[in-house]
Amino acid sequence: MGPFVYVTDLHGSRWRYERTLELAAEVGAALIINGGDLLPHGRVHEEQARFILEFLDPHFAACRDRGIRCILIPGNDDLAAHDPLLDAVCGKYPLVSNVARRLVAVAAYDIVGLDLVADFPFRLKDRARMDTRDAPFPAQSSGGILSVPGGWREIPDWPAYARTLPTIHDALAALPAPRDPGRAIYLLHGPPAGLGLDVCRGGTPVGSRAVLRFLERVQPLLALHGHIHESPEESGAWKNTVGRTLCIQPGQARGSLTAVVGALDGMTFERRVIPEGRR
Numbered sequence: 001m002g003p004f005v006y007v008t009d010l011h012g013s014r015w016r017y018e019r020t021l022e023l024a025a026e027v028g029a030a031l032i033i034n035g036g037d038l039l040p041h042g043r044v045h046e047e048q049a050r051f052i053l054e055f056l057d058p059h060f061a062a063c064r065d066r067g068i069r070c071i072l073i074p075g076n077d078d079l080a081a082h083d084p085l086l087d088a089v090c091g092k093y094p095l096v097s098n099v100a101r102r103l104v105a106v107a108a109y110d111i112v113g114l115d116l117v118a119d120f121p122f123r124l125k126d127r128a129r130m131d132t133r134d135a136p137f138p139a140q141s142s143g144g145i146l147s148v149p150g151g152w153r154e155i156p157d158w159p160a161y162a163r164t165l166p167t168i169h170d171a172l173a174a175l176p177a178p179r180d181p182g183r184a185i186y187l188l189h190g191p192p193a194g195l196g197l198d199v200c201r202g203g204t205p206v207g208s209r210a211v212l213r214f215l216e217r218v219q220p221l222l223a224l225h226g227h228i229h230e231s232p233e234e235s236g237a238w239k240n241t242v243g244r245t246l247c248i249q250p251g252q253a254r255g256s257l258t259a260v261v262g263a264l265d266g267m268t269f270e271r272r273v274i275p276e277g278r279r
Helices: 014-027 045-065 080-090 158-162 168-173 209-218 231-235
Strands: 004-007 031-034 069-072 096-098 103-106 109-114 144-148 151-155 184-188 222-224 239-242 245-248 256-263 268-275
Touching: 004 014, 014 031, 014 045, 014 256, 014 268, 045 069, 045 080, 045 096, 069 103, 069 109, 080 096, 080 144, 144 158, 168 209, 184 209, 209 239, 209 245
Parallel strands: 004 031, 031 069, 069 096, 109 184, 184 222, 222 245
Antiparallel strands: 004 256, 103 109, 144 151, 239 245, 256 268
């Protein structure tokens, strides 16, 4: 499979996308994996749709021209109303795959993705779910909203509505099974609990126990996460293990690009923090 570059939580930063492509070329990587929160931050329909059409489309073309494959999932800040548009743009390029709740084979490896995350206090709930049926709800700032084409659907009683949806545990169980878990890579936007990869500012851990138990049971080769930008600085950890599974959560700091360069042959991984403007 050769070396690859893993990034997450780019939130529509054109510089970070362009620098990631340059980094892939520098290290001889033929694969970029993006762990979600692809689009500009904030609940702005027009801005996110425009970014898909005006930036991601030509960016994927630039990756194609360099022979670099792109595998990605949306994250919790990416409006689900634009998923059909994202799929349409990805579908233009044979080397681009949105693997949210899907599987794609890359050489001898299978990559499986999940865009959903354990519930949080924020209003946008497109990809928020109860972690397990008995999980408590975090304190909510107000009712939830879901994106619909051109607007919003208000969910005044979010906990009641959330109880009607599949949990993270359910969603993980429904994912397509890899050919061989020992050669599987899971691209899960939300990090597992208990590994220091889920620590918010101030030290509060918010990871998913369902994800942790899933990884304990399935034991894939590698699990790639994101979502909590500041976690590596808060906990001091950007990788950890669950049995035989290596879990990576590089974070994403302001004013820089954080990326991991990995090689599965020797299971070597290097976290790089590149200041903005540094080539």
